[in-house]
Amino acid sequence: MNDSPAPPKLKVAVWKFASCDGCQLSLLDCEDELLPVAETIEIAHFLEASRAVAPGPYDLSLVEGSITTPQDVERIRELRAQSKLLVTIGACASAGGIQALKNFARVEDYLRVVYATPEYVETLATSEPISAHVRVDFELQGCPIDKGQLLEIVLAYANGREPRVPRHCVCVECKRAGQVCVMVASGTPCLGPVTQAGCGALCPRWSRGCYGCFGPMPGANAEGLDERLAMLGSDPRERRRLFSTFYANAPAFRDRHAQGRADEESS
Amino acid sequence: MGTQKSGTPGRGDGRRVDPPDVPGGAPASLLEPAAVGDLLRILREQGYRTIGPTLQDEAIVYDEIEGLGDLPAGLTDRQQPGEYRIEERSDDALFGYNLGPRSWKQYFFPPSLRLFAARRAGRGFEIEPPDADPPALALIGIRPCEIAGLDVQARVFTGGGHVDPWFAAARERAFLVAVQCAQAAATCFCGSMSTGPRAERGFDLALTELLDEGEHRFLVEPGSARGREVLAVLHPTPAGPAERARAEAATRRAESQLSRSVDGEGLPELLEAALEHPRWAEVAERCLSCANCTMVCPTCFCHTVEEVNDLSGERTERWRRWDSCFSGEHAYIHGGDLRPSTRGRYRQWLTHKFGTWHAQFGSSGCVGCGRCIAWCPVGIDVTEELAALRVGSDRAETAETEEAT
Numbered sequence: 001m002n003d004s005p006a007p008p009k010l011k012v013a014v015w016k017f018a019s020c021d022g023c024q025l026s027l028l029d030c031e032d033e034l035l036p037v038a039e040t041i042e043i044a045h046f047l048e049a050s051r052a053v054a055p056g057p058y059d060l061s062l063v064e065g066s067i068t069t070p071q072d073v074e075r076i077r078e079l080r081a082q083s084k085l086l087v088t089i090g091a092c093a094s095a096g097g098i099q100a101l102k103n104f105a106r107v108e109d110y111l112r113v114v115y116a117t118p119e120y121v122e123t124l125a126t127s128e129p130i131s132a133h134v135r136v137d138f139e140l141q142g143c144p145i146d147k148g149q150l151l152e153i154v155l156a157y158a159n160g161r162e163p164r165v166p167r168h169c170v171c172v173e174c175k176r177a178g179q180v181c182v183m184v185a186s187g188t189p190c191l192g193p194v195t196q197a198g199c200g201a202l203c204p205r206w207s208r209g210c211y212g213c214f215g216p217m218p219g220a221n222a223e224g225l226d227e228r229l230a231m232l233g234s235d236p237r238e239r240r241r242l243f244s245t246f247y248a249n250a251p252a253f254r255d256r257h258a259q260g261r262a263d264e265e266s267s
Numbered sequence: 268m269g270t271q272k273s274g275t276p277g278r279g280d281g282r283r284v285d286p287p288d289v290p291g292g293a294p295a296s297l298l299e300p301a302a303v304g305d306l307l308r309i310l311r312e313q314g315y316r317t318i319g320p321t322l323q324d325e326a327i328v329y330d331e332i333e334g335l336g337d338l339p340a341g342l343t344d345r346q347q348p349g350e351y352r353i354e355e356r357s358d359d360a361l362f363g364y365n366l367g368p369r370s371w372k373q374y375f376f377p378p379s380l381r382l383f384a385a386r387r388a389g390r391g392f393e394i395e396p397p398d399a400d401p402p403a404l405a406l407i408g409i410r411p412c413e414i415a416g417l418d419v420q421a422r423v424f425t426g427g428g429h430v431d432p433w434f435a436a437a438r439e440r441a442f443l444v445a446v447q448c449a450q451a452a453a454t455c456f457c458g459s460m461s462t463g464p465r466a467e468r469g470f471d472l473a474l475t476e477l478l479d480e481g482e483h484r485f486l487v488e489p490g491s492a493r494g495r496e497v498l499a500v501l502h503p504t505p506a507g508p509a510e511r512a513r514a515e516a517a518t519r520r521a522e523s524q525l526s527r528s529v530d531g532e533g534l535p536e537l538l539e540a541a542l543e544h545p546r547w548a549e550v551a552e553r554c555l556s557c558a559n560c561t562m563v564c565p566t567c568f569c570h571t572v573e574e575v576n577d578l579s580g581e582r583t584e585r586w587r588r589w590d591s592c593f594s595g596e597h598a599y600i601h602g603g604d605l606r607p608s609t610r611g612r613y614r615q616w617l618t619h620k621f622g623t624w625h626a627q628f629g630s631s632g633c634v635g636c637g638r639c640i641a642w643c644p645v646g647i648d649v650t651e652e653l654a655a656l657r658v659g660s661d662r663a664e665t666a667e668t669e670e671a672t
């Protein structure tokens with residue numbers, strides 16, 4: 001192949017915080033793709049795949065899940081210190097996830113409804129992204145993340161280059177695919193214009209509005225879209241719920257939630 | 268190909284300067300609706316892929332069609348800023364709609380195109396040739412403004428020193444069956460861009476659908492030698508003055524329905540002087556920077572070039588994909604984004620399309636198709652924005668004059 005000595009393997013670790021494991025599953029799903037690059041990557045810590053673990057430090061830590069307990073806060077600081085690069089994978093790690101809905105409610109209320117003995121549960125009042133606690137080198141969006149984008153991240157770092165992940169919205173993917181816009185052609189509320197690309201416009205391609213599961217794109221004008229949805233006849237509750245799912249805690253969507261609440265109360 | 272750069276800037280219709288292909292004007296003839304099916308069959312037998320209007324997911328879009336049954340018979344579209352709806356007509360018109368979201372540019376400037384690949388070979392690399400040639404397409408139902416749009420893109424991709432091989436080959440091979448507009452959508456403004464509602468040239472065949480008084484026939488005009496040959500096989504009957512008059516009336520009807528317009532007078536200069544106009548900030552509050560306008564625009568040509576490498580690093584492909592002045596990557600250079608604000612992006616789109624395009628390519632970048640108006644998810648209307656910029660600029664001028672006196 002070439003005569004220079006093989007570069008050292010990229011030592012990769014995968015970590016989990018408050019999450020459903022779906023993003024780690026995307027990594028397991030990359031098995032076939034990752035086998036041929038076993039020479040360039042060493043999976044040093046990935047409990048979902050293997051109980052064999054190697055101690056740190058690590059070249060690349062992929063972090064799934066949000067920070068919801070006092071122990072999480074300690075552990076993420078420790079991991080950051082052990083990792084040259086720290087990349088969050090998915091909505092939970094990058095924005096707090098669906099569990100960040102508790103940020104809009106009283107956590108004691110949830111505890112009482114869900115757990116028989118809430119006093120055994122030690123939890124923070126909020127679900128926060130990793131970036132609220134430590135420096136993050138790259139946030140990979142999606143609920144769950146896209147396998148292709150994950151591979152791009154790993155390969156980019158293994159090859160010492162910047163990852164190339166789009167910063168435009170879902171509409172660009174939707175139009176490149178030749179899909180008819182559901183918002184314009186049938187008035188279906190769609191978060192595509194404010195949502196980061198990555199899914200290949202999966203929902204619009206099935207004639208459904210985008211649910212925003214890749215989170216707001218950089219600079220998203222969620223307020224502009226919200227106003228348009230109101231003009232199209234969507235009521236404040238429906239609109240608030242639209243923005244309050246996987247990325248409810250991302251600032252652009254969180255503002256819509258707050259506005260929706262205010263509108264509901266005043267109407 | 269008939270592209271030329273000598274058109275009067277601001278008018279966008281230098282096309283009409285060329286002499287018609289058919290000396291002495293086109294001898295029009297008549298076809299029955301069923302003959303449109305024969306036309307499709309003949310073109311397919313000649314090796315063309317026939318692309319035309321068909322109903323898909325609540326819109327009439329261009330896609331491969333095989334026969335008469337694929338056409339959107341009896342359907343029409345109702346359009347408003349940010350809104351498009353399919354409706355039924357009271358007749359069986361085959362081409363009784365206006366424009367859908369997909370322009371023909373998808374075939375000449377594909378959304379994603381593999382330019383070439385490179386494979387590691389020893390210490391160097393070998394280039395794999397680009398993808399196969401574009402197919403020969405028959406464009407069934409291309410509208411006058413769309414012919415103009417194709418011309419505008421042809422000037423971009425083939426008019427300079429570096430000819431885009433895919434575009435040039437696709438354009439060279441394409442057989443154009445135009446359909447003259449007999450109605451206008453509420454979003455159309457071809458009249459003020461001098462691109463419609465009737466095409467005089469630039470097609471191989473042009474059809475006008477005649478539907479009055481219970482008749483359903485097509486007036487056909489050939490526009491090229493190829494067109495005449497194909498038409499001859501269909502054995503049309505000659506058209507008389509009555510049918511010609513009806514075709515003219517159809518054009519007049521479309522013309523009278525045009526409800527939007529752009530005042531092109533001094534527009535490039537006006538836009539250049541309006542860079543700090545407050546309207547840009549106002550429109551930026553509504554604009555989502557979603558790029559839909561540029562994706563549906565038949566003349567927008569911005570693209571990005573990406574290298575995609577395989578996992579072993581042995582082989583890399585270079586892809587060209589549609590990009591937009593509204594995307595975060597488009598103006599991203601070393602050190603950051605040149606145009607981070609929506610205000611700046613919207614201003615770039617409008618001032619390029621209606622202003623600096625003239626200096627760059629010798630015509631307006633807009634052909635008045637109205638797609639960007641209908642398919643903007645928040646219904647931003649370029650004609651309204653341009654009018655607002657003009658009003659404000661006039662006021663600014665008046666204020667200056669008043670101060671001076």
Ligand code: SF4
Binds near residue numbers: 171
């Ligand atoms: S369907 Fe949704 S994602 Fe697709 S263009 Fe319309 S608004 Fe954008």
Ligand code: SF4
Binds near residue numbers: 565566
């Ligand atoms: S700017 Fe709008 S109206 Fe003009 S050609 Fe493009 S899509 Fe059509």
Ligand code: SF4
Binds near residue numbers: 554
């Ligand atoms: S003008 Fe409309 S279609 Fe264009 S980027 Fe803005 S919101 Fe999207």
